[in-house]
Amino acid sequence: MKKCRRKFGYKKSDEKDIVVYLTDDTQVDDEYFEILPAGTHLRVSLPGEVTTPNDYIQQLSTFLHRCLQQEPNLHQRVYECLKEPPTSDGAAAALLTLLARAASDTVSLTSRDKDPEWFKGLDTKFNTKEGVMRNSCESRMRGYFQHTRRELLADIPHHPPPPHITNAITFFRHHLHQTRHNSSYFDRSASDSERLCDDKGLFSCEGPYDQHTCPSLHFINPYTSREARIIFSTWNLDHVIEKSRTVLPILKASLSSKRGQNVNLQYFHQLLFLHKDTTTTTTTSSGNLKLVHVACHDKKPHQLKIEPKYIYLIEDSTDNIDGSHTSHTRKRLQHYNTRSKKHCLRTTTTTTTGTRRCEKSQVK
DSSP: HHHHHHHHTOOGGGGGGGGEEEEEOEEEEEEHHHHHHTTTEEEEEEETTTHHHHHHHHHHHHHHHHHHOTTTTTTHHHHHHHTSTTHHHHHHHHHHHHHHHHTTTTTTOBBTTTOOGGGSSSSOOOOHHHHHHHHHHHHHHHHHHHHHHHHEEEEEEESSSHHHHHHHHHHHHHHHHHTTTGGGGGOSSOOOOTOOOOOTTTTEOOOTOOOOOTTOOOOOOOTTTTHHHHTTOOOEESSOOOOIIIIIIHHHHTTSSGGGGGHHHHHHHHHHHOOOOOTOOTTTOOOEEEEEEEOOOOHHHHHHHOOOGGEEEEEEOOOOOOOOBBBBBHHHHHHHHHHHOOOEEEEEEEESSSSSOOOOOOOO
């Protein structure tokens, strides 16, 4: 005991109160101490300094209760984690991450004045977390549209571009504008059918393109903290049928073919810009985007192809992927033809002085 006092700074008056434990929290008395083998690891403390298993259980219970108050649907996700084998480090890490996210006191805060740290580094025009997240999704969709436009207009041998390509670009722009570039996907205040998270802002990874669920149970709530928001920016809206390798080359070839006016633009719009319903395994389900953690974003060639029967409208009167007919299809195509003819394209010309100026040319 003298060594313990010197090493840990205990007073002589504390000697009778010092408690000795084994590493498994078994208390060691004088009699037990005499039979312990040499080299046994012991823990020494005063009463109240040791946290017993019951204390840990009480702390965990309080912590879980707090988490459930923040995330009412948390129990189902915890259950999914616990179903994993006990030796699964991934499941354990996922469970701890989920609990840590759920316990955040800032998850329910929305405005800049209530949680200024969350908005650090963002433009002052954003006053709510929901507005920031909507803008984040909209920016991704705008990026997909600009990529689509560049690919369709690339290597065009003459100007203006063929009308079918112009029609397609106008069609995609119009539909994205109507849905506000699908910005509701990241907005926790949107309706259940429009958002990809729950009403608290918790997102779940939907797994690699060729799997129906995430094998690692990735999830994140970017509404909790600035760090979580930044990490969420690394998550991807992955095209199940690849945009660059498959969708855009086939779209461009189809628009340039003799049947270019009959291309099913609605189908390609779904492949390029709409979220895939992961609750169904049917190939006719609309949408082609899956929200995935960076570890589940497979950048190797996807072994999925476009269904040839959906590329063209049937007899110029089919509007839906499932083959149903509508009398409005031909009118719709004529509408986009008219819009594209009225659309002014900006072309760049070079003057004799070497300066550049923009002119508007009417599409014929």
